[in-house]
Amino acid sequence: MTADIFKSVPLVFMAVLLQLAVFSPIEIAGGGADVVLVAVAVIALLAGSIVGAVTGFWAGFLLDTATLGTLGFSSLLLTLVGYWSGRYGETAGGDRARAPLLALAAVTAVYALGGFLLSFMLGEPTSARWMLFDTLVPQVALNVLLTLPVYAVCRRLFAARDRLRTAEEVELLG
Amino acid sequence: MITGYFRESEGGVLHDMQSAGARALEPFQIGAARLVLPFRDAWGWFDGLIDAKSENEKLRSQVDEYRAALVEARSRPGPAPDVTDATRVAAAPRYPDFRLLAADVIFDGMGYQQQIVISAGSRDGVHRYDPVIARRGKVLVGHVSKVAASTAVVTLITDRSSAVSAYVLERRAKGSVRGRGPQHSTVYLDRVPKQEVVRLGDEVVTAGRLSGENYPSFYPRGIAIGKVTAVHQSDTHTFKLVHVTPYADLSGLDRVVVLLPRKPLPVLP
Known part of the structure; x- marks a missing residue:
């Protein structure tokens, strides 16, 4: 697990830089892709809930630091995203081919809802219509599209654990 | 963390930590931004082509308006403008x-x-x-x-x-x-x-x-x-x-x- 966390550190750092420099300014059909969210969810799916939660916290901390946002805002949301995606990977979605795409679609919607609720509770200016209707559909579509290359890269890095998991399953059955 | 950040002043520990973190990240952000700038410019160029024609028409009509206003201003009776003063105004700092x-x-x-x-x-x-x-x-x-x-x-x-x-x-x-x-x-x-x-x-x-x-x-x-x-x-x-x-x-x-x-x-x- 510790090795997975160390592997995820540079990956998330790169994802944050990519998000800030490349993906944030690009708007397609009113929405934008979130490579950090995709990276955290995919790492969590491949490496488990604890690694996902730790990765989410680290990614959120980096994002909030770089954008001078409310410290802890993105960390809280991405920690939950990482943990939930990890649990999904460990239980129901582990052996399904479409699990990453399904998880990312669901996670993007939940992340938007969580972001809206948290902004509302913190008294920050927000709009339910904009966050949950105007931008959500293109954002889900773009994040799902982005999942394929991110998953391909992450799968190579976290492949060892994949094999280990298969072995564990064999042991349990025996 | 959120509670602490909200409750403390702008000189608080978490704010200072964020400021230090942002300082450490700044070179990476600048580097990444400069690296992708040509690609962003290219994207902007193609994006701009979509409404370039309508924008061109708008700009042409603006030029016509400004030309008409200039001709009207020049044709008004009165002393010729003092070129030295105009130069001084142009060279003076705007703010x-x-x-x-x-x-x-x-x-x-x-x-x-x-x-x-x-x-x-x-x-x-x-x-x-x-x-x-x-x-x-x-x-x-x-x-x-x-x-x-x-x-x-x-x-x-x-x-x-x-x-x-x-x-x-x-x-x-x-x-x-x-x-x-x-x-x-x-x-x-x-x-x-x-x-x-x-x-x-x-x-x-x-x-x-x-x-x-x-x-x-x-x-x-x-x-x-x-x-x-x-x-x-x-x-x-x-x-x-x-x-x-x-x-x-x-x-x-x-x-x-x-x-x-x-x-x-x-x-x-």
């Missing part, structure tokens, strides 16, 4: 009470709050509420809303929390330019009395107080904000509702200029 500081845009946010992060902070003399203008065209972009050691957050004029005292250049009608959020490309010129005349195409500029007055303004007078594109009024509303399209291309900023006041500005509570 004598402010120093100009150029900064890179290192984060161009996509969230509901219309904000960008720039590569200049308190170490460079940037303070909260300093006005920010675009490098090209010197038109208003927004104001500094949060400052760290080497970076700062700029709230754009399209953000809902932004309000700038402004007036219509041609008519002297005063009001307040307010942002409308990310769904809208225009801003409101609010608080314009109904008896004032505002026409389509009128230019809206900042109404900051003139240099040398006792109580200086956060914004210098005369920074171009945008052009009037719609005017509404109804019996039930107290004021006119004027739509202004900002001159600044707020979606494609790569470098901005911060106006640093030479004199201390009034402190807001």
Whole structure:
């Protein structure tokens, strides 16, 4: 697990830089892709809930630091995203081919809802219509599209654990 | 962490930690932003091609208007303008009470709050509420809303929390330019009395107080904000509702200029 966390550190750092420099300014059909969210969810799916939660916290901390946002805002949301995606990977979605795409679609919607609720509770200016209707559909579509290359890269890095998991399953059955 | 961050002052531990972190990340952000700049430019170029034809027509009609105005001004009877004075005015600094500081845009946010992060902070003399203008065209972009050691957050004029005292250049009608959020490309010129005349195409500029007055303004007078594109009024509303399209291309900023006041500005509570 510790090795997975160390592997995820540079990956998330790169994802944050990519998000800030490349993906944030690009708007397609009113929405934008979130490579950090995709990276955290995919790492969590491949490496488990604890690694996902730790990765989410680290990614959120980096994002909030770089954008001078409310410290802890993105960390809280991405920690939950990482943990939930990890649990999904460990239980129901582990052996399904479409699990990453399904998880990312669901996670993007939940992340938007969580972001809206948290902004509302913190008294920050927000709009339910904009966050949950105007931008959500293109954002889900773009994040799902982005999942394929991110998953391909992450799968190579976290492949060892994949094999280990298969072995564990064999042991349990025996 | 969120609670602690909210409850502490701007000089608190978490704020200091964030500022130090932002300082450490700044070189990476600048590097990444410069690396992708050619690609962003290419994207902007192709994106701009889509409405290049209609924009070209608009610009041509503007040139015709300006040419007609110039001919009319030249044909007026009166003494010829003093060339020496005109040269002196042109060479004089445009904002004598402010120093100009150029900064890179290192984060161009996509969230509901219309904000960008720039590569200049308190170490460079940037303070909260300093006005920010675009490098090209010197038109208003927004104001500094949060400052760290080497970076700062700029709230754009399209953000809902932004309000700038402004007036219509041609008519002297005063009001307040307010942002409308990310769904809208225009801003409101609010608080314009109904008896004032505002026409389509009128230019809206900042109404900051003139240099040398006792109580200086956060914004210098005369920074171009945008052009009037719609005017509404109804019996039930107290004021006119004027739509202004900002001159600044707020979606494609790569470098901005911060106006640093030479004199201390009034402190807001």
